[in-house]
Amino acid sequence: MRIRxxxxxxxxxxxxxxxxxxxxxxxxxxxxxxxxxxxEQEVAGPERRILAFGDSLxxxxxxxxxxxxxxxxxxxxxxxxTNARVIDAGVSGDTSAAGRQRLAFTLxxxxxxxxxxxxxxxxxxxxxxxxxxQTRANxxxxxxxxxxxQIPVLLxxxxxxxxxxxEYQRQFDALYADLAQEYGTxxxxxxxxxxxxxxxxxxxxxxxxxxxxxxxxxxxxxxDVERVLPQE
Numbered sequence: 001m002r003i004r005x006x007x008x009x010x011x012x013x014x015x016x017x018x019x020x021x022x023x024x025x026x027x028x029x030x031x032x033x034x035x036x037x038x039x040e041q042e043v044a045g046p047e048r049r050i051l052a053f054g055d056s057l058x059x060x061x062x063x064x065x066x067x068x069x070x071x072x073x074x075x076x077x078x079x080x081x082t083n084a085r086v087i088d089a090g091v092s093g094d095t096s097a098a099g100r101q102r103l104a105f106t107l108x109x110x111x112x113x114x115x116x117x118x119x120x121x122x123x124x125x126x127x128x129x130x131x132x133x134q135t136r137a138n139x140x141x142x143x144x145x146x147x148x149x150q151i152p153v154l155l156x157x158x159x160x161x162x163x164x165x166x167e168y169q170r171q172f173d174a175l176y177a178d179l180a181q182e183y184g185t186x187x188x189x190x191x192x193x194x195x196x197x198x199x200x201x202x203x204x205x206x207x208x209x210x211x212x213x214x215x216x217x218x219x220x221x222x223x224d225v226e227r228v229l230p231q232e
Contacts, residue, residue, distance in 0.1 A: 043083040048229055049112065050074075050086045053103065054120030054156070058090025060214075062203050067211035072218045073225065082226070087114070095124045096138035103142050107149065116229050117146055120156035120191065122176075123207075126164065132171035136179065143183040154228050155180050156191040156221075186228040194220040 052058045052070035060068025070088040077084035089106050091098070099121045107113065119142065125135040139155075146153050157176035160169040180187035192209075194216050195201040201213030209217065 047083045049114045051114040051117045053089045055094040056092035059092045061208045096121045096135045100138040118154045122158045136175045153185040155185050155187045157189045159190045
């Protein structure tokens with residue numbers, strides 16, 4: 001399991017292709033400026049610890065170490081003046097069942113409890129055809145664990161494509177909003193919304209974002225993170 005905190009670095013002007021011959025992706029100028037600002041910005045307030053708990057979309061599949069969502073999110077939050085430490089707890093290939101099995105262990109392994117958990121799973125459930133009621137039960141167990149520990153949650157929703165069938169799509173798409181309402185968690189309804197229609201922002205597998213795609217996702221979701229992140 002890869003759980004680490006990496007120092008802030010400036011993102012290069014271009015990124016080497018990864019993950020089986022993906023085309024080169026150029027990091028937007030705005031993302032470069034944010035990374036530079038993160039290195040120079042004087043952060044304020046106590047350290048805010050965020051546990052980014054998910055699958056390959058958090059683990060940074062096919063990307064360099066500093067190009068994943070947790071790392072770019074930390075850079076962006078620090079560029080905004082928040083003393084953020086984002087811990088990468090993404091494991092490629094994890095289903096919601098695998099996440100359920102390792103969540104308590106991951107939380108216990110932290111020096112101090114996180115101020116926020118960003119919970120991102122479910123994509124591999126869908127790819128493997130796992131029934132939505134099983135996915136829902138696994139998420140419910142994780143949210144129960146986090147509720148018992150009094151840790152705020154930002155739930156990152158996913159969406160099933162139409163080729164999975166109308167009923168599967170309806171059940172899968174509804175589970176995130178239903179769980180967010182039941183457990184009183186913050187929700188990003190579909191966290192890939194800003195990039196899913198742009199093939200240039202994905203690696204050749206058309207599943208995992210490029211570094212530029214991750215930068216776009218961070219830009220689209222950082223306000224959601226800031227809204228739910230406790231400041232005191």
